[in-house]
Amino acid sequence: MAEVILVVLQRTAAAPALLTAAERLAELAGGAHLSVLAAAAESIPQLRAAFARWQARPRPEPLPVRWHEAPGEPEAAIVARGSRADLIVAARPRDDDSPAVQVGFRAALLQSDRPVLVVPPEDVFRDALRTFGRRVAIAWREDVHTTRVVLPALRYVAAAEAVFVLAGMRPGRPIPAMPALLAERRVAAEMHLLPIGPGGLGEDLIDKVHELHADLLVMGAFAHTRLHDLVYGGVTRHVLACADLPVLMRF
């Protein structure tokens, strides 16, 4: 019985970052099968070439990998394959993404029911993607989205050097305590409180992550319906817009 990580390839330029991150995740999981899905209408040959280059890298042991192509309906394939995987790896959206790529990402995050590792696609982060998972920050909120992502995240952070819990603090509300979920599992985590001001938590959260030199952020993803359209919540939107580290999210 094998753990399965689905890697969603859409833009060719992001493929090396995604495959690198997925390989690291498989290592953190103590072994996993990678299922690589080329989910793009036009650039399948380019994705295939990028995949072949990555696969040809020297490794002590070959990785168990399967290659799939979904030129027809990439969105449906992402949801179908994603919901059967243990975890999905996808590129963080960019402003210059085509609408199809944006739709694909939203399908992975909002419709698959699975945790998604959102990877910064830019080339400058490539080296960091080989080693992330050593200093893990958890953006804590007492709600089901957070619980749903932290429970699977614990499978990948067992060997982390440091775990930080970042919890928002509102004036007049009780000061958040170490979450019971972590305390009862004896996770040696360090608690950091962030005051929530009128501007929300997004920027402060990322600042704190940098200050702590965290290399992986774990957080619940929030979205709500506005006029038939699913809109990301404030912190989710901010993190998706500018996170420069891998973020494990779940809706």
Add this chain to the structure above:
Amino acid sequence: MPGVILAFLERPDSAASLLAGAEHLAGKLGNVQIAVLAVRVPPEAGIVPGEEVVPVRVAVRRRLQEQERTAALHAVFAPWAARLEAGGRLVRWCETEASTEQALVEWGSRADVVVLSRPEEPSLLTSQAALHAVLFGTDRPVLVIPPGSSASFGRRVALAWRDERPATRAVLSALRSLVPPEKVFVLAGVRPGEPPPRLPDILAEHGIAAELHVLEDSHGVSGAELLEKAHALGADLLVMGAYRHSPVREFLLGGVTRHMLMHADLPVLMRH
């Protein structure tokens, strides 16, 4: 960091088989602790606020009854816990005064899996409500242990398959077991005029070999037929999606879920 199995004890007479089930599950999952939850229901539970006040005398009597019940549960727990701890397993006793549903949702949501006893009689309303709260209020997989069940399960697994989200989620939970089953049977229904079902992709993708058994039925496969087939195959665990009763579509499927919660005589791993 050990995971958490939450075992909910309710009735002293089914406590031993429930704990045996939790212990067996822990053996399959490896590095886990077992948190055993006993809930004392407060006297005012079930009373609409402002409608009625519980007389002090009645309240005192109900509190005493609840204390006696949890003491009886603890008497079953203590020797079991001592034996497991001697073997190196982490075990905790958690007792709280709350409504059963509230406590189960709170504790269950942050557990990896919840273990409950199947209610012995359909009329046990608390147990039914507890099952409902855990299945539909926690987002977690639930292992339902029938009364008087023998401890061993998970060697021959029957999967009641529909290509829908709850069954997929149930399978992903079942895959957390470190001990692969010897045999996996997929039980899938087929209706006249529909293409015959195939083995679900999720199994092959996770490296599981399985045997397909097609159940023909024009009105959907009933819970009784699933159980009969599972027994015919010598299955010792049933894995299936759980469906709520409310919306029209789920109402139809809810029948199978309900049937299992009342009649399953083997452990059932369910997830909504």
